[in-house]
Amino acid sequence: MNNILESHLNLIEKSIMTFVPSVEKSYSVIEDAMKYSLETGGKRVRPMLVLEFCRICGGDVEKALPFAAAVEFIHTYSLIHDDLPCMDNDDMRRGKPSSHIKFGEADALLAGDALLTHAFTALASAELSSKQIVDAVKILSDYAGANGMIGGQIIDLEGENKNLSLEELFLMDKLKTAALITAACVLGCIAADNYNNIPSAIKFAENLGIAFQIIDDVLDFLEGEDNSDIISGKSTYVSLLGLENARVEAAKYTDTALEALNLVSGNTEVLVDFSMKLLKRNV
Amino acid sequence: MNNILESHLNLIEKSIMTFVPSVEKSYSVIEDAMKYSLETGGKRVRPMLVLEFCRICGGDVEKALPFAAAVEFIHTYSLIHDDLPCMDNDDMRRGKPSSHIKFGEADALLAGDALLTHAFTALASAELSSKQIVDAVKILSDYAGANGMIGGQIIDLEGENKNLSLEELFLMDKLKTAALITAACVLGCIAADNYNNIPSAIKFAENLGIAFQIIDDVLDFLEGEDNSDIISGKSTYVSLLGLENARVEAAKYTDTALEALNLVSGNTEVLVDFSMKLLKRNV
Numbered sequence: 001m002n003n004i005l006e007s008h009l010n011l012i013e014k015s016i017m018t019f020v021p022s023v024e025k026s027y028s029v030i031e032d033a034m035k036y037s038l039e040t041g042g043k044r045v046r047p048m049l050v051l052e053f054c055r056i057c058g059g060d061v062e063k064a065l066p067f068a069a070a071v072e073f074i075h076t077y078s079l080i081h082d083d084l085p086c087m088d089n090d091d092m093r094r095g096k097p098s099s100h101i102k103f104g105e106a107d108a109l110l111a112g113d114a115l116l117t118h119a120f121t122a123l124a125s126a127e128l129s130s131k132q133i134v135d136a137v138k139i140l141s142d143y144a145g146a147n148g149m150i151g152g153q154i155i156d157l158e159g160e161n162k163n164l165s166l167e168e169l170f171l172m173d174k175l176k177t178a179a180l181i182t183a184a185c186v187l188g189c190i191a192a193d194n195y196n197n198i199p200s201a202i203k204f205a206e207n208l209g210i211a212f213q214i215i216d217d218v219l220d221f222l223e224g225e226d227n228s229d230i231i232s233g234k235s236t237y238v239s240l241l242g243l244e245n246a247r248v249e250a251a252k253y254t255d256t257a258l259e260a261l262n263l264v265s266g267n268t269e270v271l272v273d274f275s276m277k278l279l280k281r282n283v
Numbered sequence: 284m285n286n287i288l289e290s291h292l293n294l295i296e297k298s299i300m301t302f303v304p305s306v307e308k309s310y311s312v313i314e315d316a317m318k319y320s321l322e323t324g325g326k327r328v329r330p331m332l333v334l335e336f337c338r339i340c341g342g343d344v345e346k347a348l349p350f351a352a353a354v355e356f357i358h359t360y361s362l363i364h365d366d367l368p369c370m371d372n373d374d375m376r377r378g379k380p381s382s383h384i385k386f387g388e389a390d391a392l393l394a395g396d397a398l399l400t401h402a403f404t405a406l407a408s409a410e411l412s413s414k415q416i417v418d419a420v421k422i423l424s425d426y427a428g429a430n431g432m433i434g435g436q437i438i439d440l441e442g443e444n445k446n447l448s449l450e451e452l453f454l455m456d457k458l459k460t461a462a463l464i465t466a467a468c469v470l471g472c473i474a475a476d477n478y479n480n481i482p483s484a485i486k487f488a489e490n491l492g493i494a495f496q497i498i499d500d501v502l503d504f505l506e507g508e509d510n511s512d513i514i515s516g517k518s519t520y521v522s523l524l525g526l527e528n529a530r531v532e533a534a535k536y537t538d539t540a541l542e543a544l545n546l547v548s549g550n551t552e553v554l555v556d557f558s559m560k561l562l563k564r565n566v
Contacts, residue, residue, distance in 0.1 A: 027437035086388035105369035114429045121424040130413035141404040146397045154310035
């Protein structure tokens with residue numbers, strides 16, 4: 001991996017647990033459950049985007065770490081709640097038992113709530129100006145909220161009972177997947193106090209997010225494994241357009257994302273590499 | 284009701300729904316579900332405390348409305364999640380079907396998540412200095428988080444499987460009930476930019492919160508109604524100390540709360556009245 005990306009990832013892994021509050025022994029299961037789901041790794045795509053946008057924009061990436069943690073906390077809470085029996089009812093997450101299998105449903109629910117809550121504690125702890133932090137709170141709560149990630153989850157749930165149109169699927173992916181990716185890129189600009197790059201960052205991220213989701217759908221289809229989305233017959237780009245056209249769509253959104261990067265002031269070479277690796281991944 | 288309190292309540296009722304984001308028709312159930320639970324009224328104790336502390340501290344109560352809404356959003360999300368089958372499994376809330384009975388478990392879960400998320404959107408929308416808003420984000424996320432309300436819920440869950448000691452019960456009530464009441468009082472001080480009053484506000488609120496919870500326990504016991512806490516045999520001040528001693532404890536915490544108010548600079552007469560009505564209530 002590129003040195004810059006490796007350095008980002010090291011910073012993220014070294015710092016992320018420090019944003020989980022230490023609690024008294026009598027209710028320490030909440031701390032354990034928060035850490036359990038944060039540990040289940042993944043690619044840290046969103047915090048990496050925070051740091052890389054901060055770097056491109058000329059900011060100090062260490063100061064962006066609280067913003068990076070906040071976005072990962074939101075992503076992680078959404079996975080915990082998504083896995084609950086009343087949602088996708090997934091027993092496994094990244095090869096480990098889901099939070100509710102490990103800790104029980106009630107504690108998993110509360111661990112998700114705590115990660116969501118402490119995403120904002122993390123934002124507020126940043127050593128940046130109060131104005132930057134308030135802007136970050138607005139961005140993160142908007143993109144994670146009813147007109148962002150949560151709205152996308154609602155459409156996803158409704159899609160279990162009916163076939164989605166391509167427009168509905170696009171809106172779902174834009175909200176459910178692209179919104180938090182967009183928040184990550186914008187938070188990186190804010191951390192660097194570079195507001196000029198925000199419009200291009202948004203265009204990049206929205207298109208990257210859709211491409212990312214289509215490729216997820218393609219991989220899920222190809223694996224044809226024990227996949228709850230396929231079993232439940234949810235609409236995806238593959239089910240609506242077929243495999244080849246889904247790949248064409250992914251390439252189209254990728255091109256638009258990369259074009260948007262041309263308008264970002266700063267050296268975006270590393271980000272282009274990172275994006276291409278994400279979109280050419282096999283898992 | 285006192286004119287000042289009536290005016291606060293009118294302001295709260297007139298403004299609270301404006302902090303719920305408007306969303307597109309295809310996922311409007313999230314907006315409906317957020318509003319449904321916010322409408323189920325209650326006494327608005329926490330937002331009233333925000334506004335009254337702001338007024339006592341010499342602030343403009345209208346500017347404190349976003350903070351008041353934020354605290355009520357947190358309280359409301361906690362009730363929705365608390366009522367879920369994996370938690371208290373309560374079908375009714377304030378005489379109406381619980382959110383998950385009305386909207387289904389998945390949408391209720393997401394409505395709670397959205398209220399929690401948009402509590403922070405509300406804070407960030409206040410027309411106050413960025414420093415005041417960042418302080419509010421810190422306070423609300425701390426008191427609502429793992430070392431606040433959520434920690435209290437964890438102890439509450441553990442109390443279903445064992446008898447709590449008086450110390451454990453105190454810690455549970457301090458976190459589960461008093462923490463958000465404390466956040467409300469502190470947010471009122473912050474909205475008025477009066478940081479000197481915060482230590483006394485905290486002492487008042489922590490004691491008021493415990494007294495409030497003990498009286499809840501007393502009323503639940505006296506009603507002996509279809510009460511899930513009694514049915515599940517949870518530890519309360521009444522089960523541990525008996526009815527009369529529980530009342531003595533409530534009076535003790537009330538006295539300590541009112542003493543703390545003597546140290547608050549500003550006219551606290553209305554707040555004393557409000558507190559006494561809360562603690563002498565029959566429902």
